[in-house]
Amino acid sequence: EVQLVESGGGLVKPGGSLRLSCAASGFTFSSYSMNWVRQAPGAGLEWVSSISSVSTYINYADSVKGRFTISRDNAKNSLYLQLNSLRADDTAVYYCARDISDLDYWGQGTLVTVSS
């Protein structure tokens, strides 16, 4: 069974940093691109970032470029998102999802709240 489990969310002050993790199981992690998608309270889904299977290709939404960094460790079946220079409008549930084209499996999400 494919499972994606996010962790690392929490309350952080504006300008602060946070590192999100996504632990994957039930599939060959190193064969798939992975993504972060977020959803602000009461708002729609926003694609945030993607990383190809062996980290060759990395892309970001314009709203987070230069502040967020995606990475992965295929030996640990894990995906990461480093969030720096956080702003109030980064407050959202952050989901990890498999495969840029399909987003066929999602985690349950982890909540990031940016507030003073």
Place this chain on the structure above:
Amino acid sequence: SYELTQPSSVSVSPGQTARITCSGDIVAKKYVRWFQQKPGQAPVVVIYKDSERPSGIPERFSGSISGTTVTLTISGAQVEDESDYYCYSAADNRGVFGGGTKLTVL
């Protein structure tokens, strides 16, 4: 960058047909999938590759494409279909969601 445009809301009575559109240049170039999202839950795909239905999704859900517009059709909408629906596509390793459509069935 690509954009996908959806109506913000659609409302139908139970048993009627609901149609949700999604428009954008990327539609003519890449496959689109539709997600259903209920409050507090992760999205679930209801249509992929424009018109394919995953196993376990009721037959009343269907998808179609015409030019730069894809349409999600729910034939004989049920109360339990009331949800937010999002179209999604990707190109050049960048994803894009439509703004979402709140479907009301009452």
